[in-house]
Amino acid sequence: xxxxxxxxxxxxxxxxxxxxxxxxxxxxxxxxxxxxxxxxxxxxxxxxxxxxxxxxxxxxxxxxxxxxxxxxxxxxxxxxxxxxxxxxxxxxxxxxxxxxxxxxxxxxxxxxxxxxxxxxxxxxxxxxxxxxxxxxxxxxxxxxxxxxxxxxxxxxxxxxxxxxxxxxxxxxxxxxxxxxxxxxxxxxxxxxxxxxxxxxxxxxxxxxxxxxxxxxxxxxxxxxxxxxxxxxxxxxxxxxxxxxxxxxxxxxxxxxxxxxxxxxxxxxxxxxxxxxxxxxxxxxxxxxxxxxxxx
Amino acid sequence: xxxxxxxxxxxxxxxxxxxxxxxxxxxxxxxxxxxxxxxxxxxxxxxxxxxxxxxxxxxxxxxxxxxxxxxxxxxxxxxxxxxxxxxxxxxxxxxxxxxxxxxxxxxxxxxxxxxxxxxxxxxxxxxxxxxxxxxxxxxxxxxxxxxxxxxxxxxxxxxxxxxxxxxxxxxxxxxxxxxxxxxxxxxxxxxxxxxxxxxxxxxxxxxxxxxxxxxxxxxxxxxxxxxxxxxxxxxxxxxxxxxxxxxxxxxxxxxxxxxxxxxxxxxxxxxxxxxxxxxxxxxxxxxxxxxxxxxxxxxxxxxxxxxxxxxxxxxxxxxxxxxxxxxxxxxxxxxxxxxxxxxxxxxxxxxxxxx
Numbered sequence: 091x092x093x094x095x096x097x098x099x100x101x102x103x104x105x106x107x108x109x110x111x112x113x114x115x116x117x118x119x120x121x122x123x124x125x126x127x128x129x130x131x132x133x134x135x136x137x138x139x140x141x142x143x144x145x146x147x148x149x150x151x152x153x154x155x156x157x158x159x160x161x162x163x164x165x166x167x168x169x170x171x172x173x174x175x176x177x178x179x180x181x182x183x184x185x186x187x188x189x190x191x192x193x194x195x196x197x198x199x200x201x202x203x204x205x206x207x208x209x210x211x212x213x214x215x216x217x218x219x220x221x222x223x224x225x226x227x228x229x230x231x232x233x234x235x236x237x238x239x240x241x242x243x244x245x246x247x248x249x250x251x252x253x254x255x256x257x258x259x260x261x262x263x264x265x266x267x268x269x270x271x272x273x274x275x276x277x278x279x280x281x282x283x284x285x286x287x288x289x290x291x292x293x294x295x296x297x298x299x300x301x302x303x304x305x306x307x308x309x310x311x312x313x314x315x316x317x318x319x320x321x322x323x324x325x326x327x328x329x330x331x332x333x334x335x336x337x338x339x340x341x342x343x344x345x346x347x348x349x350x351x352x353x354x355x356x357x358x359x360x361x362x363x364x365x366x367x368x369x370x371x372x373x374x375x376x377x378x379x380x381x382x383x384x385x
Numbered sequence: 386x387x388x389x390x391x392x393x394x395x396x397x398x399x400x401x402x403x404x405x406x407x408x409x410x411x412x413x414x415x416x417x418x419x420x421x422x423x424x425x426x427x428x429x430x431x432x433x434x435x436x437x438x439x440x441x442x443x444x445x446x447x448x449x450x451x452x453x454x455x456x457x458x459x460x461x462x463x464x465x466x467x468x469x470x471x472x473x474x475x476x477x478x479x480x481x482x483x484x485x486x487x488x489x490x491x492x493x494x495x496x497x498x499x500x501x502x503x504x505x506x507x508x509x510x511x512x513x514x515x516x517x518x519x520x521x522x523x524x525x526x527x528x529x530x531x532x533x534x535x536x537x538x539x540x541x542x543x544x545x546x547x548x549x550x551x552x553x554x555x556x557x558x559x560x561x562x563x564x565x566x567x568x569x570x571x572x573x574x575x576x577x578x579x580x581x582x583x584x585x586x587x588x589x590x591x592x593x594x595x596x597x598x599x600x601x602x603x604x605x606x607x608x609x610x611x612x613x614x615x616x617x618x619x620x621x622x623x624x625x626x627x628x629x630x631x632x633x634x635x636x637x638x639x640x641x642x643x644x645x646x647x648x649x650x651x652x653x654x655x656x657x658x659x660x661x662x663x664x665x666x667x668x669x670x671x672x673x674x675x676x677x678x679x680x681x682x683x684x685x686x687x688x689x690x691x692x693x694x695x696x697x698x699x700x701x702x703x704x705x706x707x708x709x710x711x712x713x714x715x716x717x718x719x720x721x722x723x724x725x726x727x728x729x730x731x732x733x734x735x736x737x738x739x740x
Contacts, residue, residue, distance in 0.1 A: 124523050124526075124527065179700070182700045183699060183700060186703070187703075188522045188523055188526075189463075189469040189522075189526065190699045190703055192469070192471075192523070192526050193648070193652075193655070193695055193699050194695070194696050194699050194700065196471075196648050196692075196695065197648070197652075197691070197692040197693070197694075197695035197696040197699070198692060198696065199692070200645055200648060200688045200689075200691060200692045201688065201689045201691075201692025201693060201696075202692075203688065204685070204686065204687075204688035204689045204692070205689055207685070208685055208686070208689075315534075315644065319527070319530065319531065319534065322527050322531075326524075355542075357538075357541070357542045358542060360538045361535050361538035361539050361542065364531045364532075364534045364535035364538065365531075365535050367527070368516065368517065368528050368531050368532060368535065371517075371520055371524050371527070371528045371531075372516045372519065372520070372528075
């Protein structure tokens with residue numbers, strides 16, 4: 091039964107990875123930027139939720155309902171951060187050399203990291219959510235309640251993004267800009283604004299996920315890069331611009347990591363996922379779903 | 386540094402520093418590249434002879450040379466060939482660990498260990514290059530970042546590398562030895578790259594950067610040239626890493642595979658002017674001095690500064706100091722000779738460093 095348990099753990103965590111990756115894929119697809127600061131949005135979301143909860147309760151502990159109240163705060167703050175970053179910095183390098191866009195986002199990433207260390211110290215923190223009774227046990231499988239809530243939360247965020255893109259007017263504008271910015275401008279879409287909204291929405295989703303991550307794992311200022319790279323693995327796996335692909339990729343990556351942790355050692359999970367990244371890039375650069383980006 | 390001002394091309398600047406003067410400097414550097422390099426080598430070799438043997442400045446200057454080596458190696462692949470690598474520090478880490486392990490656990494003499502470190506880095510580059518050099522753009526950059534982090538994780542988990550706590554080296558040569566070692570490697574690398582930039586090899590690398598498909602269509606085996614440049618960069622980076630592990634007397638996964646350093650050296654190459662010989666070296670000297678100052682004056686803010694410097698460079702003047710100056714220099718020639726003549730004179734001035 092150990093394998094099933096590992097896979098279940100992997101799926102629970104994988105949904106969080108997937109929700110982070112969806113935003114990363116959206117920015118890549120619409121703005122054509124690899125946002126290396128995407129992981130920092132996860133980190134900032136986690137801290138926002140942490141501080142809001144501390145403000146309410148005095149320490150970072152609380153009931154599940156109280157914790158869920160902080161999620162909109164994390165989402166709102168990160169939307170503003172994402173929108174602002176795109177408008178002030180990233181928009182200046184759109185359309186230039188790919189390498190310059192990578193450098194700008196990397197610059198943003200390390201600057202945010204160090205500022206976070208200055209502000210909140212490098213110590214890992216976590217949000218303690220209190221439950222009345224222990225983990226759920228179903229058919230011999232242990233499912234921690236908070237992980238289940240985080241899983242559902244991540245799925246809800248991902249689906250919400252999907253619906254937003256498919257059903258709303260702004261979502262349609264985003265898809266139009268991703269297909270052809272010039273034609274989108276011709277029909278009256280404010281391209282710059284739409285790109286900034288894309289950035290904001292993606293960061294907001296990442297921030298919301300960050301809050302969940304703060305409850306089941308922990309948060310510290312330098313956690314971001316790992317999430318950025320995991321997003322990259324997932325997007326490469328699922329194909330650029332494919333939300334279902336990213337979801338499947340995230341769940342798979344989570345399972346692979348948990349299986350590695352279970353059968354080898356938890357120290358090797360990162361080495362395995364980065365190796366997987368390189369292998370995937372070389373073997374299957376277009377992803378399993380979607381058509382992928384041009385080389 | 387008049388570079389930032391040269392953008393707005395005010396009348397005052399033109400009087401103080403006319404473009405044709407700058408152009409003449411470029412011409413002079415282009416004609417006397419080897420002499421300037423030799424002069425730089427002599428000047429750089431002087432400080433220890435004049436009595437500067439230990440202490441803070443010795444360390445800072447040695448580190449400056451180290452970063453110049455790293456930036457120049459990065460630029461060989463990133464600037465000259467157009468493959469921006471975010472994983473050059475993997476070679477550095479492998480060189481550093483190879484030297485540390487050989488010197489400490491196998492009691493190998495350190496010059497031998499350094500050579501072994503360089504060769505190991507080259508072998509690793511050949512192996513990795515076969516995979517990642519097939520990728521382009523985003524994919525290449527992220528794959529190399531993945532290589533760096535995978536190497537870091539592996540070193541953290543192995544026993545031979547001392548795990549997360551790393552390795553401490555106590556019996557190391559004196560500071561003067563490292564000064565000359567870093568300086569010697571830097572001069573050798575500059576000479577080699579300067580030489581290569583005027584050979585068929587260098588031109589093909591530039592052709593790959595400008596349009597790889599056309600270069601292939603012209604019958605060049607681009608994979609061969611890319612891999613060769615990549616291995617050459619790995620050689621110098623690996624030797625620098627090996628020297629650094631002894632210089633620093635301590636090595637752990639965080640310092641050996643430092644992702645922030647990787648960005649730092651890219652920033653140096655860009656700031657100075659990538660695709661040239663002098664640019665990365667000038668950028669390394671300038672940025673490292675600045676970072677060193679910030680590190681002592683405002684502890685803990687150096688990465689904020691680095692991030693800011695990267696963003697400003699990329700948005701403000703992506704051509705770097707040398708590139709911006711060269712553009713400025715060719716401006717006057719454009720009006721004097723008109724048309725494409727100016728472009729020609731701007732293009733074939735090869736610069737070298739004189740630091």
